[in-house]
Amino acid sequence: MTGSPPIVEMQGISIAFPGVKALDNVDFRLFQGEVHTLMGENGAGKSTLIKALTGVYRIDAGSILIAGQGRRLNGTADAQAAGISTVYQEVNLCTNLTIGENVMLGHEVRGRIGVNWRATNKAATEALAKLGLGHLNPRRPLSSVSLAMQQLVAISRAMVTDSKVLILDEPTSSLDANEVDGLFRVIRRLRDQGVAILFVSHFLDQVYAISDRLTVLRNGKYEGEYLTRELDRTVLISKMIGKDLAALKSLGSNRQTQERDRTVIPLVKATGIGRTGSIEPTDLDLHRGEIVGFAGLLGSGRTELARLLYGADRPDSGEVEIDGKKSEIHTPVDGLEHRIAFSTENRRDEGILGDLTVRENLILAVQAKRGWARPLPRREQDAIVSKYMAALNVRPADPERPIKNLSGGNQQKVLLGRWLATNPELLILDEPTRGIDVGAKAEIQESVAELAGGGVAVVFISSELEEVIRLSDRIVVLKDHRKIGEIINGPDVTAQEVVDIIAAHGEAALESDIIDPDGKDSTA
Amino acid sequence: GDDTGAGDELTTIGFVAVGPEGAWRQANEANMQETFTKEAGFDLKYAPATNLDQKSQIDAFTSFVDEGVDVILLSATEGSGWEDSLKRAQEAEIPVILIDRGIEPDATDLYATRIAPDNLQVSKSVAGWAAETFPQGANYFVIEGPAGVSVVNERNRGWNETIGAKTEFKKLGAQTANWSTEEAKSVFETVLKSNKNNVQLVFAQNDEMGLGAVLAVEEAGLVPGKDVKIATIDGTHNAVQALADGKLSFVAEYNPLFGETALDAVKKVLAGDKVEPYIIVPSLTFNSPDAAKTALPSRKY
Amino acid sequence: MSTTERRTGAGGRDLIRRPYFWGIIAILLLLLVNVLKDPSFLAVSVNSANGNLVGNLLDILRASAPILMIAVGMSLVIATGGIDLSVGSVMVVAGAVSMEFLKASGDSTSSGVALGALGLALAVSALLGVVNGILVSVVGLQPFISTLVMMLAGRGLAKVITSGQNTAASNGPFRWIANGYVIGLPVVVLLAVVVVVIVAVVVRRSALGLMIEAIGINPKASRMAGIRPRGLLITVYAVSGILAGVAGVFATASVMTVDVSRTGYQLELDAILAVVIGGASLAGGKFSMGGAVVGGLLIATLDKTIVFLGVSSSATPAFKAAVIIVLCLLQSERVRNLFTQRPVPTARAPKARAPKESVTA
Amino acid sequence: MTITMLPDPPGAETKSRIGRLTDVAARTWRTNLTTVPTLAAVVIFIAMMIYGELAYGRILQYNTLSNLLINNAHLVIIAVGMTFVILTGGVDLSVGAVIAFSSVAGLLLANAGWNPWVVMVLMIGIGTAFGVASGVLVQYFKVQPFIATLAMMFLARGLASTLSTTPERLADDSSIRSLATKLKIIDGEKVNDLVLTPGVLIAVLVVVVGFFVLHRTRTGRTVYAIGGSEQSAALMGLPVVRTKLWVYAISGTLAGLAAVVYTSRLGIAQNITGIGWELDAIAAVVIGGTLLTGGAGYVLGSVVGALVLGLMNVLITRDGGIRPEATTIITGGILLVFVLLQRALTARRRE
Numbered sequence A: 001m002t003g004s005p006p007i008v009e010m011q012g013i014s015i016a017f018p019g020v021k022a023l024d025n026v027d028f029r030l031f032q033g034e035v036h037t038l039m040g041e042n043g044a045g046k047s048t049l050i051k052a053l054t055g056v057y058r059i060d061a062g063s064i065l066i067a068g069q070g071r072r073l074n075g076t077a078d079a080q081a082a083g084i085s086t087v088y089q090e091v092n093l094c095t096n097l098t099i100g101e102n103v104m105l106g107h108e109v110r111g112r113i114g115v116n117w118r119a120t121n122k123a124a125t126e127a128l129a130k131l132g133l134g135h136l137n138p139r140r141p142l143s144s145v146s147l148a149m150q151q152l153v154a155i156s157r158a159m160v161t162d163s164k165v166l167i168l169d170e171p172t173s174s175l176d177a178n179e180v181d182g183l184f185r186v187i188r189r190l191r192d193q194g195v196a197i198l199f200v201s202h203f204l205d206q207v208y209a210i211s212d213r214l215t216v217l218r219n220g221k222y223e224g225e226y227l228t229r230e231l232d233r234t235v236l237i238s239k240m241i242g243k244d245l246a247a248l249k250s251l252g253s254n255r256q257t258q259e260r261d262r263t264v265i266p267l268v269k270a271t272g273i274g275r276t277g278s279i280e281p282t283d284l285d286l287h288r289g290e291i292v293g294f295a296g297l298l299g300s301g302r303t304e305l306a307r308l309l310y311g312a313d314r315p316d317s318g319e320v321e322i323d324g325k326k327s328e329i330h331t332p333v334d335g336l337e338h339r340i341a342f343s344t345e346n347r348r349d350e351g352i353l354g355d356l357t358v359r360e361n362l363i364l365a366v367q368a369k370r371g372w373a374r375p376l377p378r379r380e381q382d383a384i385v386s387k388y389m390a391a392l393n394v395r396p397a398d399p400e401r402p403i404k405n406l407s408g409g410n411q412q413k414v415l416l417g418r419w420l421a422t423n424p425e426l427l428i429l430d431e432p433t434r435g436i437d438v439g440a441k442a443e444i445q446e447s448v449a450e451l452a453g454g455g456v457a458v459v460f461i462s463s464e465l466e467e468v469i470r471l472s473d474r475i476v477v478l479k480d481h482r483k484i485g486e487i488i489n490g491p492d493v494t495a496q497e498v499v500d501i502i503a504a505h506g507e508a509a510l511e512s513d514i515i516d517p518d519g520k521d522s523t524a
Numbered sequence B: 001g002d003d004t005g006a007g008d009e010l011t012t013i014g015f016v017a018v019g020p021e022g023a024w025r026q027a028n029e030a031n032m033q034e035t036f037t038k039e040a041g042f043d044l045k046y047a048p049a050t051n052l053d054q055k056s057q058i059d060a061f062t063s064f065v066d067e068g069v070d071v072i073l074l075s076a077t078e079g080s081g082w083e084d085s086l087k088r089a090q091e092a093e094i095p096v097i098l099i100d101r102g103i104e105p106d107a108t109d110l111y112a113t114r115i116a117p118d119n120l121q122v123s124k125s126v127a128g129w130a131a132e133t134f135p136q137g138a139n140y141f142v143i144e145g146p147a148g149v150s151v152v153n154e155r156n157r158g159w160n161e162t163i164g165a166k167t168e169f170k171k172l173g174a175q176t177a178n179w180s181t182e183e184a185k186s187v188f189e190t191v192l193k194s195n196k197n198n199v200q201l202v203f204a205q206n207d208e209m210g211l212g213a214v215l216a217v218e219e220a221g222l223v224p225g226k227d228v229k230i231a232t233i234d235g236t237h238n239a240v241q242a243l244a245d246g247k248l249s250f251v252a253e254y255n256p257l258f259g260e261t262a263l264d265a266v267k268k269v270l271a272g273d274k275v276e277p278y279i280i281v282p283s284l285t286f287n288s289p290d291a292a293k294t295a296l297p298s299r300k301y
Numbered sequence C: 001m002s003t004t005e006r007r008t009g010a011g012g013r014d015l016i017r018r019p020y021f022w023g024i025i026a027i028l029l030l031l032l033v034n035v036l037k038d039p040s041f042l043a044v045s046v047n048s049a050n051g052n053l054v055g056n057l058l059d060i061l062r063a064s065a066p067i068l069m070i071a072v073g074m075s076l077v078i079a080t081g082g083i084d085l086s087v088g089s090v091m092v093v094a095g096a097v098s099m100e101f102l103k104a105s106g107d108s109t110s111s112g113v114a115l116g117a118l119g120l121a122l123a124v125s126a127l128l129g130v131v132n133g134i135l136v137s138v139v140g141l142q143p144f145i146s147t148l149v150m151m152l153a154g155r156g157l158a159k160v161i162t163s164g165q166n167t168a169a170s171n172g173p174f175r176w177i178a179n180g181y182v183i184g185l186p187v188v189v190l191l192a193v194v195v196v197v198i199v200a201v202v203v204r205r206s207a208l209g210l211m212i213e214a215i216g217i218n219p220k221a222s223r224m225a226g227i228r229p230r231g232l233l234i235t236v237y238a239v240s241g242i243l244a245g246v247a248g249v250f251a252t253a254s255v256m257t258v259d260v261s262r263t264g265y266q267l268e269l270d271a272i273l274a275v276v277i278g279g280a281s282l283a284g285g286k287f288s289m290g291g292a293v294v295g296g297l298l299i300a301t302l303d304k305t306i307v308f309l310g311v312s313s314s315a316t317p318a319f320k321a322a323v324i325i326v327l328c329l330l331q332s333e334r335v336r337n338l339f340t341q342r343p344v345p346t347a348r349a350p351k352a353r354a355p356k357e358s359v360t361a
Numbered sequence D: 001m002t003i004t005m006l007p008d009p010p011g012a013e014t015k016s017r018i019g020r021l022t023d024v025a026a027r028t029w030r031t032n033l034t035t036v037p038t039l040a041a042v043v044i045f046i047a048m049m050i051y052g053e054l055a056y057g058r059i060l061q062y063n064t065l066s067n068l069l070i071n072n073a074h075l076v077i078i079a080v081g082m083t084f085v086i087l088t089g090g091v092d093l094s095v096g097a098v099i100a101f102s103s104v105a106g107l108l109l110a111n112a113g114w115n116p117w118v119v120m121v122l123m124i125g126i127g128t129a130f131g132v133a134s135g136v137l138v139q140y141f142k143v144q145p146f147i148a149t150l151a152m153m154f155l156a157r158g159l160a161s162t163l164s165t166t167p168e169r170l171a172d173d174s175s176i177r178s179l180a181t182k183l184k185i186i187d188g189e190k191v192n193d194l195v196l197t198p199g200v201l202i203a204v205l206v207v208v209v210g211f212f213v214l215h216r217t218r219t220g221r222t223v224y225a226i227g228g229s230e231q232s233a234a235l236m237g238l239p240v241v242r243t244k245l246w247v248y249a250i251s252g253t254l255a256g257l258a259a260v261v262y263t264s265r266l267g268i269a270q271n272i273t274g275i276g277w278e279l280d281a282i283a284a285v286v287i288g289g290t291l292l293t294g295g296a297g298y299v300l301g302s303v304v305g306a307l308v309l310g311l312m313n314v315l316i317t318r319d320g321g322i323r324p325e326a327t328t329i330i331t332g333g334i335l336l337v338f339v340l341l342q343r344a345l346t347a348r349r350r351e
């Protein structure tokens, strides 16, 4: 592979933002027909390097060669013209348009009288089908599908053009195993066709599954370029974080053996809560000190159920008892008042307030709870801020920086901090580790376990099933917007089993429908 | 429009009006509405302009023609641009009577008659008074309405024809105060400062702005009527009162109360009688507090 | 002004970063132009008769008082991502209410009557503001439309209140609000300063400012963080209404006449301009009250300069436009980079747009 | 491990079949969500027509309908331009003033003996120039649209009054007037004729082209994308800069065209023409169902919006008994009723 000259060659790239040297003399090469992963902690500069390559940011120093030619790209349009397709870290699509339009924007098929929509939508369907989304109606508004689906749409969009280089910045952060497999199949096919693929992910398994070569960045500096198969995982991690991390060893620690008394009054007892069109009536008990994982495929209704618990959406059936007392939770304000905290999966649209500083973002929920008339004294603000920024290792450690200038992973940490600061009794975490690097992920898991140990009830949602199993005492399984069962966790539960249960359920139900009209079936 | 309603005997009149603009307009249009009442046998349809925009008046006019009213009274915000509409009215055999504003070019065959005080005459009377009061001339300032409105143009013309020719009168400048007391006060307070209070005469193109100038003069520590003489046009009650109090020095009436004259004209036109193409409404002038005091009790607006 | 800023930077470089820096420069330049025309422009003298300070500067300050009121209110509304087009109409309603009240009472010396008129005017303005707030936050209409409706209806309401007439009244204490002096300074200026300081302190000392900005930046995320948008939005529009009412009282008290078609006419444009010159983004988010004040002062200075220089009525708008355009150019990053020579990303990522189905949309 | 599976609710299978049907129905609704406000506008427009005919009569007749079109042709034209701008999330406050400047300048030239066709092209060109200036301010200098176009509004108004403060009159035989020639399609009794003018045809053409550009060209789709999220559009590699310039240029050009159409009809031009028309255009766009935040709406909606405004004035005139102080309240009220109705309709669909 290295025989031919690289298709992309970046040399000595430096980019500084006010107060931060995001990239410092970084080199990077990308060859045709390879999958090249960019590795590094949150804030290491991966996304910045990609934006430098695609002309979103102007570089302060260094040179970019594409196919051997020096280029000055001025934005994504130029990059596309040079044969580079990019899917950025945050989903960047237009929710006011349809799926088909989003896939094809700028590449619409033209007919005799302007755009031929029939052909355009057909092309969109074809592009979607490559990722196994052929069933998706391209005329549906993009806003009607989940964030994960939108991520897939964004990836389909990048594949519409025949590009020489495909850049995917954390494309798998909210995908489940099936989708990841589908995506990888496509990536491998493209690689075999000679496309150069630049890939970013914090999932080591995925990195080792797909990539041929790695470039590691640390603190905006170039750490080295390696062949994946020659680099041991522990070595990779130490290269990324600059030291060996003993904590990572404890990743395997599990809580699966815990037994608890389920006869006491649960903290939250939901009976038949549901909302038409999003989740069917569901019963759920959440106990103090217990971590409940929600498992399910994309679009199975995990987020929806969690939103009802917090009051982000208003349930239209069922009731909720908190500590045995009937409570109305219809808005987030109600949720907060009952000491529930909900960290959203959609951090850009529903999480961060981009122009506010890290400090303001961190204290926002606490402040909202107090009301505007009782401002949080500056001293207490500083206490909260320094506590959580240190605990979650937010970088850069400057609380007065607008949060939009933080890297994706660090934004996620700040959001987590916001909710922890409210001292919740029930903490709902929807994809809290999305886009978080290995080190930080371990830290977050650890603090979740610690919180549960301290008596907090936790709902943990993650597309990474292993993570759910590792962490939860109990797993609620959802499918097709319905709770289909519960699993008391134990040492013998594996991800594969949960997947099998989910896969089997629909068929089982169907069959049992025919055999047994009561539809009773249980597996032990 | 005899088939529009049950009360066939009523004569339908479409009144393309200006709408709330100031005290003068208020008096004029109220007077019209009080004259053409149901008791008098009329159904007056009142259509004020929005924002003094000519377009809205043309729309209303068109609509009256389409509807087929018996007579249209047109009180235009702007003199020009009416030929087409008037021709259509003619085609529809609806007589049009111009109230206040004339049309440009003045095609007398397009309308039945025009009833109005004469802007040119009124502003000339102000200029005449000024020439008489300041035989040695004076430094004067003009407070105008919005630039481009035809009343402003006409009132400027009348004034300039008399005063503009006299070299002993020195024009310090002209500024718009948009017919508003508040703006006039703010404008004139600065004018006084920028001219070191050396202003003897103010020609305010309506009463409201004149009263604003009075306030500015008083605030500057000068005496209106003595240090600075202020002349205004319209003759609203407030202005005549101010003249009686010696604050204004000259008020030229622009008589709004000619409903009776209009009624008369409408009747004649409907009966097919001949009417004068231009019926000038006589306007008074008040040049002293005493004149104002005698007039005050009988002022209707 | 500096009380409203959380981090005051001393250095000149820091001042240059301030979005309203160029507003201050523009004010100084306009003053300079006036001084060139008349060197005594800036002179402030004491009126020997009553000990009051007089001079063009004081005129500018007095003229700016109503604009400052509506600009401050507007800056809060704009921070929430909204806009209040109705301030001019609320001004005229407040004026109409107070003039009718004073006229009906017929008492031209009583301060009680003046206070009654003031209270009534402010109450009505607050009510109109609340209606705006409800339309925006509860009904969920777009602020532009809600307040446009209020702008149309408000002026009509004023005309109904005065039966279409320009009502004049006389009441000494009420007149004093706009024309009186205390320790040689115009009351109206002192009142404006007091109001601005009160609003600034309340907003910045409480968490109101933070929450208003949060709503403006991302309504969805603010809701998820537990902020109640409804109450907050209603409050903000009500405050804008009350401040417009104060402006209306200032404007009518100065001539003791309400002009139903002219009072406050198109002043919403001045207020919006002031806020933007002060560096705020109409998309909502961070706001600076100091900026709004600078913007308001600039507009008053500009208006006065036009009269002082004797710019003809017909050229006035073009003159105004030229100043605005130059100022906008100076504030733009592209031009500022010519001065500071800093490399920047070719495309500064614009702030993430608030999701479409938001409370205020 | 302990696994508890929940029973399927009885009838789940049949329910899901019906559910699937309702799902499809719901999905169709959701797809058409953006058309609902526009459809609502059409329905309300027709309702207003019927109400007018029943209450006042003589609405559904040739001349009233023809005049509705003729009198509002220029409004339709600027509303189309405004739709483009608002779809990107901007606004153009300068259109009214640009019309004033363009028509005054045009008539001065025409009266100075310039070829009328050249003058008309120049008038349109003046509009384009102002549009481009706004676009450059917005796009290159990051001036907010509201402010940039406000500045252009002051500038155009100021330049117009510097040129002339008296009405400029077009010579009677000027060919510019030919745009207002009345083409009688059906000659009714007295003035009850079905009439069209070239101005109306121009407006229709503008609407058709506007519709085509927005829905059948990449530029048009980019306009929607920018309104959805400008940042996303840029990162998707769409030509954001060019398109935004285009949008303001289009709005300016159409203002110039509206100036030609309006001037040809009146035969005069004045510096105070067009005050407040930008608000009419914005109101038309909003009534037509376009979101002021951008990204959703239709040109056809704006046309209906413009006609609704025109019809509303006709109805108010026909009523004739409305007190002058109440007219603005009524205008505001009707606008409010409109947006409330649309709001109610869209909210219900969203459930």
Ligand SMILES: Nc1ncnc2c1ncn2[C@@H]1O[C@H](COP(=O)(O)OP(=O)(O)OP(=O)(O)O)[C@@H](O)[C@H]1O
Binding pocket: A017, A018, A020, A021, A022, A040, A041, A042, A043, A044, A045, A046, A047, A048, A049, A089, A395, A396, A404, A405, A406, A407, A408, A409, A410, A435
């Ligand atoms: N627009 C910006 N302005 C200021 N600083 C920025 C900006 N964008 C990124 N940074 C900073 O640059 C550094 C690198 O950020 P980058 O987004 O490239 O990290 P990353 O490696 O992609 O991290 P993650 O895995 O969390 O996505 C971070 O410290 C971040 O705070």
Ligand SMILES: Nc1ncnc2c1ncn2[C@@H]1O[C@H](COP(=O)(O)OP(=O)(O)OP(=O)(O)O)[C@@H](O)[C@H]1O
Binding pocket: A144, A145, A146, A147, A148, A149, A174, A277, A278, A296, A297, A298, A299, A300, A301, A302, A303, A304, A345, A463
């Ligand atoms: N295949 C689909 N068909 C129709 N709507 C879907 C589909 N997939 C997702 N959605 C919609 O997308 C939204 C989000 O889905 P949901 O929140 O249930 O996903 P989830 O189980 O939380 O998984 P994740 O958050 O990982 O995507 C819901 O409104 C849902 O109705």
Ligand SMILES: [Mg+2]
Binding pocket: A046, A047, A048, A089, A169, A407, A408, A409
């Ligand atoms: Mg990143």
Ligand SMILES: [Mg+2]
Binding pocket: A302, A303, A304, A345, A430
């Ligand atoms: Mg989810």
